[in-house]
Amino acid sequence: MLRPEGWSLARRLRIRLLLATLAVALMTLLAVGAHYGSDHSDLRQRKVLEMAETIRSIAIQTDDPARVPEAVAAAQPEYANHPTAYGWRIERDAGRILAQSGFPWAEVDPLLPGDRPTEWTERTAEGAWLAGAAFDRDGERWHVVTAVRGDPAGLFWHLVLNELALHVILPILPLILLVFWITSSAIGQTLRPLEDLSQQARRIRAxxxxxxxxxxxxxxxxxxxxxxxxxxxxxxxxxxxxxxxxxxxxxxxxxxxxxxxxxxxxxxxxxxxxxxxxxxxxxxxxxxxxxxxxxxxxxLVVDPGRRIDLEEVAIDVACKLEPLAHAAGARLDVVRLAGAELVNGDPDALAHALSNLVDNAIRHSPSGGRITIRVCGDPMGLEVLDDGPGMEVVQETSRPDAFARAPFVNGAGAGLGLSIVSRIMAAHGGDMTIRNREPGGLSVRLNLPRSPL
CATH class of the missing domain: 1.10.287 (Helix Hairpins)
Structure with a gap:
């Protein structure tokens, strides 16, 4: 199959569909993100408690409590990079601190160990967030306390992005791909008739x-x-x-x-x-x-904006063919009937068509005969009347080949000239009618449509 040149309708529809789908997904992300952002207190509580649970896991997995700071520094570098913003410590029920970071704990007032539940969060008057998580070790109750004051490492926004990825992007991504695949297939099926038309049109090339x-x-x-x-x-x-x-x-x-x-x-x-x-x-x-x-x-292509006077065309043809009519012993007249108006047409082509009719009338009229060119008004057109023998077979039609071999009574061929006239009239949106006259002669009429005002 030949590749179509230019832009592809199917490709453009698929791209726009994909952009629309991505726009909807982005709006969904923004809406969910705004929802999470509006409930920042709950997210901050979750984050500081998550930090406490991480420290608790590190403390449980580390055999020597003295090595906890080293393990925390390796797993959570934000405590070392921002010691005044993030802090942690581990203590026993007796209030003895086993390990802690360089956070200024004196500036916050956490709960006493005896008053703490297994997991808790608290916001201090200074705006800091505290969280705790307890666990049992060596027959004692140990407590992990974490503190967050400010968020220079962007942990809160990392949590928001993780929530969006987990609860929005991952669930919606397969749906987006499925919708895009289904609609893309539907577009291909919908445009199949256009491809069939294209296949049909290719046969016209030759x-x-x-x-x-x-x-x-x-x-x-x-x-x-x-x-x-x-x-x-x-x-x-x-x-x-x-x-x-x-x-x-x-x-x-x-x-x-x-x-x-x-x-x-x-x-x-x-x-x-x-x-x-x-x-x-x-x-x-x-x-x-x-x-x-x-x-x-x-x-022939007729200018739709050109309007002409048929009487001028008739007079011009009569002037040119008058010597030929005089030599044949015939009289040539031009008559303008009532209602004749300007029409849309090509004056040179109409003059050629009229010249063919008048020439035929001169050649087939008897000596002393009369040939009349009438400028008609209803319907608009030109008519040539003669006193000749007429035609054996009259075919009132505008088909270009209808007169190819329609002989006059005397056997002289008139088909080619009438074929030319018929084609010129077809280009003007008109037609030609032929009838025998009584008691003798021929009438050939060129009918033209009335020009719009």
């Missing part, structure tokens, strides 16, 4: 398979996007088929006249009139121009 994308499994948020892509794919398929049809039509349209010219030159190159050769070449030039116009009409 333009061989232009089937629309399946929207059945697509989420509702991207169905409109998929529908838009399908419309683009359909347009691409139509353009591809149009290019193929254009190549076939072009090759077919050029093959016959070229073969005819070649045959005439081979059979009677010396006796053939020059005017005949010139007429054949002129016909080929005209056909080539129409093929080029047909290709350009496929790429």
């Amino acid at each position: 333009l061989h398979d232009l089937r629309p994308l399946s929207v059945e499994a697509a989420p509702a948020e991207v169905k409109e996007l998929v529908a838009t892509l399908n419309a683009a794919i359909a347009a691409l398929a139509q353009a591809r088929d149009g290019e193929r049809s254009f190549l076939l039509d072009a090759s077919h349209a050029l093959r016959t006249p070229l073969a005819a010219v070649k045959a005439r030159l081979e059979l009677s190159a010396e006796t053939i009139p020059k005017s005949s050769i010139e007429a054949d070449i002129a016909a080929l030039i005209r056909l080539s121009s129409q093929l080029l116009a047909l290709a350009n009409s496929e790429r």
Whole structure:
């Protein structure tokens, strides 16, 4: 599978999910920490009593009481590093001190040995915390007393952090990992339809398979996007088929006249009139121009903000083709009907389309006939009327290939020009309608949508 370029939606969702989970965990830690911090008296009592129990364990495990200070210094360096803040001593019921640290015990007033329970804590008037723990040794009652005044070693905050780690982080960490794994898997499953759509879209690269994308499994948020892509794919398929049809039509349209010219030159190159050769070449030039116009009409893009007057287009075309109509013995008029307004369009493309229709009308109108260009208002558009023979088969459709081989009565081909006109109208969002007139003649109408105000 190809790695997607740019940012990954799944990766971004997982990162944001992880950040959100960590933020919730941090808020939980802060809330629990604030709770512990607000109950600092209980924590300090626990800490000083824990220190007393540690000294008691050291005293019980040490055979010689004289070696207790050395063992305490090795296990609890804060007593030596901060002697005025942390202190300990061991005494018997008789009040005889067996060992102690350099703490200023005279500044505190601990309970007398006889009044002490097995474990106790006390806060002095000076703000110091005292704790005691008793144990039996050598048939006597021994007492351990610890004192804490201030906290330069941060023992209290170490206790808070240990509580957070023990009661918050350790229980919640597996839950965070489990939630992240479950939601990450859910994200992957949720985005699976998008991956399927991506797999379907990859087949379009070579333009061989232009089937629309399946929207059945697509989420509702991207169905409109998929529908838009399908419309683009359909347009691409139509353009591809149009290019193929254009190549076939072009090759077919050029093959016959070229073969005819070649045959005439081979059979009677010396006796053939020059005017005949010139007429054949002129016909080929005209056909080539129409093929080029047909290709350009496929790429026509109309500026949605451009508004034009159809009467100006009609007059410009009439002025250019009037000499051709006069030479054919036909009369060419322009009529503006009521309701005609400005429309959105490309004047050059519409002029080309109208020129094709007028040229066809001139070539197929009898001498003395009348050709009329009407600027219509309801619906907006242009209409070309003539007195010619009309068409044998009238196809009222705007499909570009519909008129490819629709012959006039006299057998002259008119398909390529009408195909160009149809494509130009499709680019404008309009269409073309053709009908025979009574008692004779043809009406070709170019219908354009009304421009928004």
